[in-house]
Amino acid sequence: MSKQGLVYCIQPEQYDVFDERISKPICIKQVENGIEKGSMVFQELDEVNFAKNPLTYFPPNNVGLLLSICKRHLVDAKKLFKEYIDPHIVNHSFVDAETNKKEFLKEKSKIVADYIEAIQICIVFGYTALETFSNLSITETYQYKVNVKSRGVVELYDKKAIERWVSLADKLSKILPEIYETKKIETTKFWSYFIKLEKYRHDIIHQKTIERTDFYKTYFNKDIFEICASAEYVLKFFYEAHSDKQRTNPLWPWLINKDKEFPVTFDFKSENYEVVGNLFEGNKRYNKKNR
Numbered sequence: 001m002s003k004q005g006l007v008y009c010i011q012p013e014q015y016d017v018f019d020e021r022i023s024k025p026i027c028i029k030q031v032e033n034g035i036e037k038g039s040m041v042f043q044e045l046d047e048v049n050f051a052k053n054p055l056t057y058f059p060p061n062n063v064g065l066l067l068s069i070c071k072r073h074l075v076d077a078k079k080l081f082k083e084y085i086d087p088h089i090v091n092h093s094f095v096d097a098e099t100n101k102k103e104f105l106k107e108k109s110k111i112v113a114d115y116i117e118a119i120q121i122c123i124v125f126g127y128t129a130l131e132t133f134s135n136l137s138i139t140e141t142y143q144y145k146v147n148v149k150s151r152g153v154v155e156l157y158d159k160k161a162i163e164r165w166v167s168l169a170d171k172l173s174k175i176l177p178e179i180y181e182t183k184k185i186e187t188t189k190f191w192s193y194f195i196k197l198e199k200y201r202h203d204i205i206h207q208k209t210i211e212r213t214d215f216y217k218t219y220f221n222k223d224i225f226e227i228c229a230s231a232e233y234v235l236k237f238f239y240e241a242h243s244d245k246q247r248t249n250p251l252w253p254w255l256i257n258k259d260k261e262f263p264v265t266f267d268f269k270s271e272n273y274e275v276v277g278n279l280f281e282g283n284k285r286y287n288k289k290n291r
Contacts, residue, residue, distance in 0.1 A: 006058075008043040012262065015041050020254040021068050023061040024262040062136070064253025066129035067232060070122050071255070074228045077118035084111045085220070119219045119228065120204055126231030127168070127201040130194075133235060134171040135163050136251050137179055144175055169198055172234060182241040185234070193223065193230035200227065232256060 025043040048055040097104040144157040203215045
């Protein structure tokens with residue numbers, strides 16, 4: 001399938017990261033006999049086809065967009081807690097309130113609802129970022145083997161079956177370490193935070209009794225911010241292992257990068273590329289079609 005893109009610059013060091021949610025470009029190098037003959041940094045373009053007025057843009061990174069939502073609301077939740085909830089700083093006793101008691105309780109209730117909303121957005125979008133990352137990391141040819149000792153058989157899961165039937169915890173602990181050649185993720189300090197993240201996400205999505213709100217109270221435990229940040233910790237774990245082997249790919253979002261790294265390919269073939277326009281004249285094919 002052909003892709004449309006912009007030659008953003010020539011060398012990787014010329015690239016500016018203008019928005020951490022946008023997909024990474026690819027640096028395409030032409031090398032002959034071990035000598036670099038040329039290069040270009042190719043940024044993919046996409047369009048929304050409004051009639052005679054297409055919206056052209058650099059597409060966002062799927063994982064990066066989800067992680068951005070999580071991180072933004074984590075900042076909001078921390079601010080709310082520090083300014084209005086932290087029991088070491090804020091007096092919550094309505095008996096001691098000098099203002100109208102009912103108004104005092106109403107204001108506290110609004111703050112709690114805002115805080116819970118921010119935490120739940122963190123949990124759901126952080127978890128979804130990891131689910132998306134895991135599914136995108138698994139290739140079409142990958143097979144996951146499970147020994148079912150009670151039945152004496154080995155079950156084979158292809159990509160679709162893994163996406164549907166294997167838990168995210170198993171994808172992260174059993175499948176991705178094999179794909180990215182990492183140590184056991186269960187030995188890391190943040191793994192226990194992820195386990196809670198998964199539980200809290202399920203509590204939100206699979207609520208069985210709408211009146212039950214006790215699980216909200218866990219959001220006031222001192223480890224909640226680490227739990228919300230565990231999605232980023234997990235992504236960094238796999239990124240750093242992959243990056244240490246001098247490998248990177250468009251799947252990785254800028255949001256977990258320590259350095260400005262993006263994919264490089266040496267498979268340049270001029271016949272695979274066609275110039276169809278520029279920033280000054282636009283897409284010549286589109287302009288010709290709509291005259």
